[in-house]
Amino acid sequence: MKTLVVYFSQTGKTKAVAERIAQLSSADLIEIKTHRSYQMSYRKTVFTSLKEILLKERPKLDMEIPDISAYDRILIGSPIWCGTLPNAVFSFLDKVDLNRKKAAVFTTSGATEPQKIAVKIKKKYPARWCRPFNANHAADEDIISWLK
Ligand SMILES: Cc1cc2nc3c(=O)[nH]c(=O)nc-3n(C[C@H](O)[C@H](O)[C@H](O)COP(=O)(O)O)c2cc1C
Numbered sequence: 001m002k003t004l005v006v007y008f009s010q011t012g013k014t015k016a017v018a019e020r021i022a023q024l025s026s027a028d029l030i031e032i033k034t035h036r037s038y039q040m041s042y043r044k045t046v047f048t049s050l051k052e053i054l055l056k057e058r059p060k061l062d063m064e065i066p067d068i069s070a071y072d073r074i075l076i077g078s079p080i081w082c083g084t085l086p087n088a089v090f091s092f093l094d095k096v097d098l099n100r101k102k103a104a105v106f107t108t109s110g111a112t113e114p115q116k117i118a119v120k121i122k123k124k125y126p127a128r129w130c131r132p133f134n135a136n137h138a139a140d141e142d143i144i145s146w147l148k
């Protein structure tokens with residue numbers, strides 16, 4: 001199964017898991033990059049994130065949108081921001097057609113679980129959605145079992 005791992009990461013936690021998931025699934029790996037930088041303080045990121053959520057903003061991306069037609073499975077990695085995914089991840093999801101692809105979300109967070117977020121994403125973006133994965137402290141065995 002040809003897999004693409006796409007991730008957004010501000011402080012590197014999701015990036016590290018995304019790299020491991022990509023290694024373990026022999027996947028291609030792409031980072032969601034934004035025009036605006038999110039290299040800012042935690043407080044400012046919370047403020048910015050809340051503003052983006054309230055105004056339903058779609059931050060401009062600074063990356064080539066991949067042609068996903070060749071992939072069977074798309075795994076989307078993201079931190080949880082303010083109980084949801086950063087709007088930049090939705091900017092990406094708006095630009096790809098996941099229809100008929102296997103897809104799943106994996107997240108890192110302080111504590112929030114991805115299940116409720118996954119339910120909302122499932123409604124908005126048609127795909128063959130699989131179980132979301134809380135990738136906090138994920139050991140290789142957890143990743144391998146999730147990938148099955
Ligand atoms: C703006 C902002 C909002 C956050 N909101 C939540 C949250 O609602 N629930 C939670 O458990 N963690 C929250 N966190 C913590 C991040 O999800 C966590 O640190 C994540 O692992 C960071 O991933 P990264 O290193 O890939 O950026 C938030 C962090 C930031 C910066």
